[in-house]
Amino acid sequence: MSVDMRALTDDYIAIIGTSCRFPGVSSAAEFWELLKDGRSVVPGKLERVDEFDPSFFGVSPREAAAMDPQQRLALELAWEALEDSGIAPLSLQGRSAGVFVGAMWDDYAMLTHRQAPAAVGQHAMTGLARSIIANRVSYALGLRGPSITVDTGQSSSLVAVHQAAQALRTGECTLALAGGVNLALAPESAERSEKFGGLSPDGECRTFDAQANGYVRGEGGGIVVLKRLSDALADRDRILCVIRGSAVNNDGGGPGLTVPHQAAQEEVIGLACARAGIDPAAVQYVELHGTGTRVGDRIEAAALGTAFGRERPSGNPLRIGSVKTNLGHLEGAAGVAGLIKAVLSIRYRLIPASLNFTEPPADIPLNSLRLRVQTELGPWPREADSLVAGVSSFGMGGTNAHVIVEEAPEGSGLVAEGAGVAPSVVPSVVPWVVSGRGVGALRAQAGRLLSHVGGGVSLVDVGWSLAGRAALEDRAVVVGSSGEELVAGLEALARGESAPGLIAGGAVGGRLAVLFSGQGSQRLGMGRELYERFPVFAEAFDAACVALDAELGAGVGVRGVVFGSEAGLLDRTVFTQAALFAVEVALFRLVESLGVRP
Structure with missing residues (x-):
């Protein structure tokens, strides 16, 4: 055109x-x-x-x-x-x-x-x-x-x-x-x-x-x-x-x-x-x-x-x-x-x-x-x-x-295999989401998906497409970093068995809430990979650190503590709570950017 x-x-x-x-x-x-x-x-x-x-x-x-x-x-x-x-x-x-x-x-x-x-x-x-x-x-x-x-x-x-x-x-x-x-x-x-x-x-x-x-x-x-x-x-x-x-x-x-x-x-x-x-x-x-x-x-x-x-x-x-x-x-x-x-x-x-x-x-x-x-x-x-x-x-x-x-106009997103708009960042771990009305339907969906994910498929493209489908009452997610891990999880789901990286359950009514973990879950380098791979995470983390550093006046920046090498410094309460807050705010902004609205 x-x-x-x-x-x-x-x-x-x-x-x-x-x-x-x-x-x-x-x-x-x-x-x-x-x-x-x-x-x-x-x-x-x-x-x-x-x-x-x-x-x-x-x-x-x-x-x-x-x-x-x-x-x-x-x-x-x-x-x-x-x-x-x-x-x-x-x-x-x-x-x-x-x-x-x-x-x-x-x-x-x-x-x-x-x-x-x-x-x-x-x-x-x-x-x-x-x-x-x-x-x-x-x-x-x-x-x-x-x-x-x-x-x-x-x-x-x-x-x-x-x-x-x-x-x-x-x-x-x-x-x-x-x-x-x-x-x-x-x-x-x-x-x-x-x-x-x-x-x-x-x-x-x-x-x-x-x-x-x-x-x-x-x-x-x-x-x-x-x-x-x-x-x-x-x-x-x-x-x-x-x-x-x-x-x-x-x-x-x-x-x-x-x-x-x-x-x-x-x-x-x-x-x-x-x-x-x-x-x-x-x-x-x-x-x-x-x-x-x-x-x-x-x-x-x-x-x-x-x-x-x-x-x-x-x-x-x-x-x-x-x-x-x-x-x-x-x-x-x-x-x-x-x-x-x-x-x-x-x-x-x-x-x-x-x-x-x-x-x-x-x-x-x-x-x-x-x-x-x-x-x-x-x-x-x-x-x-x-x-x-x-x-x-x-x-x-x-x-x-x-x-x-x-034919479609140039720049419309059409490619030969019909892929939609791909994620701008490719994650190292990919989730495949499956749902159905009834446990039998859920297992059948897993079996049907197995027949379509042979050699040569893009793990990210499959995950992207599945995420856009209807979220029905009975749900499961298979998480993996390779095709073998994802297929193994799907096979287990189709058989009604458990497996590493497989979470299955039923949706319950009610409104969505977000829970932030408390003191004790801190570790050095937490959020570093997300910081490097997702700009929305990095921007929110940096903004939180700037605000916290101005209030703490401790002479050591929160980001330097989190991404540093001194575990004892991170375990000091003033830095533990500030670091967890900064990481969790950044995590929230990341999932919010993906459409999650509590």
């Missing part, structure tokens, strides 16, 4: 965190591996959608049984996205944070009413209503901003992202969670899709290919965490990507209610580029709606060629691809899946392959449209320029959405 654009940072929206769940994929990191390796999970199903930890979100088991699994999935994705952004979810209670979730099916309600009508009880209305998907997240996290479940058909989740960005720009909220969920649970919804005529009979999605014959239904969901770019920069957030502009429109009287309209698609792309203040020729890649239907692909290609290709040199075609070839069509969550793919592609500066493409049909003249399907993992076409992508999502009723995203 060029410097002259910084004045527009209130209009631009920063993506500071993501989460996603697809068949065989439980994180953005795993999603990138799937994309990078060119793998497909079509026609997979999301496993264990019946499993849920209700107590974690304050939900009773009876109420959880009545909840649409899409609500449960949205809760988990929202929590994980916030943690990915470095925000402890419970820290947002009472804040003006919005939730915008796209969803289009009511399969669980259909199953409940058909198979277990006797189970319809007091929790059925909130458990089965689609509107509650977003509301449940807002309630569980105590968020006071807009809370909206969006249903515009297959474009629902990208429309949700657009609405979230608009709410941030107008000040309706200061942070937003946006995305979508999609679970295909009832045979009836599959039958409707089949009779609609869009499904691939051979179970493959071949976007823009001559053999394209429809889409395959997919399951999963994704959430992105959004802030105004100005706020994200001020908060020193890790910025994954920037939404420069977006637009939503409708086909409105096209050739048919469910037939895509080329002019409307061209219009929504043009509006998004105009709002982003960007020349369409500067867009290097577009993540397609790309269902793999003959009519839909032909119209989308023509619209892209007109909107993006007219001013583009023949030797610089627009790269295009569709995540539906990897995941299938996530329907209400399709748009956010494409958006997260685009974000990851920009973050890692590589464009993954769009699968199952050999050659286009005769009615999609890619060369004359200045389009090229990305058929292998490769670099961006103009890496020297700022990386810019478009993302399209179209609903069967004609509601179209397009989002323009760009």
Whole structure:
């Protein structure tokens, strides 16, 4: 992003965190591996959608049984996205944070009413209503901003992202969670899709290919965490990507209610580029709606060629691809899946392959449209320029959405592995903090962390990230100066055993207090290492010593006594108490600078 654009940072929206769940994929990191390796999970199903930890979100088991699994999935994705952004979810209670979730099916309600009508009880209305998907997240996290479940058909989740960005720009909220969920649970919804005529009979999605014959239904969901770019920069957030502009429109009287309209698609792309203040020729890649239907692909290609290709040199075609070839069509969550793919592609500066493409049909003249399907993992076409992508999502009723995203501005804290703002001083001993709701959950968290801290991790980065997570009721801290010590402590915690450097217990209610030790705890050199490593400690210690020296008038400075070699001098009461006071004040200022407030 060029410097002259910084004045527009209130209009631009920063993506500071993501989460996603697809068949065989439980994180953005795993999603990138799937994309990078060119793998497909079509026609997979999301496993264990019946499993849920209700107590974690304050939900009773009876109420959880009545909840649409899409609500449960949205809760988990929202929590994980916030943690990915470095925000402890419970820290947002009472804040003006919005939730915008796209969803289009009511399969669980259909199953409940058909198979277990006797189970319809007091929790059925909130458990089965689609509107509650977003509301449940807002309630569980105590968020006071807009809370909206969006249903515009297959474009629902990208429309949700657009609405979230608009709410941030107008000040309706200061942070937003946006995305979508999609679970295909009832045979009836599959039958409707089949009779609609869009499904691939051979179970493959071949976007823009001559053999394209429809889409395959997919399951999963994704959430992105959004802030105004100005706020994200001020908060020193890790910025994954920037939404420069977006637009939503409708086909409105096209050739048919469910037939895509080329002019409307061209219009929504043009509006998004105009709002982003960007020349369409500067867009290097577009993540397609790309269902793999003959009519839909032909119209989308023509619209892209007109909107993006007219001013583009023949030797610089627009790269295009569709995540539906990897995941299938996530329907209400399709748009956010494409958006997260685009974000990851920009973050890692590589464009993954769009699968199952050999050659286009005769009615999609890619060369004359200045389009090229990305058929292998490769670099961006103009890496020297700022990386810019478009993302399209179209609903069967004609509601179209397009989002323009760009790489993060320089100096935003983004690095290749996604590290946040690192501590300015690296300690010699590192704490890893783990918490959970229940001892079993605490041990499980330790086991899960063990699987992620193999060779090559930064001990400080892991500790930094863990410290920003929610502090739940059952807690433990593992302290060590090496990876071996920290891993040994985690292993003991996972087994429910004790170990050196491991402290575990439960949080108790009440206000935080600080206790200063009394005479007898003094020793020569106490605080020296902290003095040398932490300026805030040194400044507070020096200030205390100056004030004490002026009062004592003993001819020997307190700092000289503490850092000296005469234990007998330090053991004299006048110096013992002065030295302990100076060290403890400095210790207090140090922990205060880290956010501890008694």
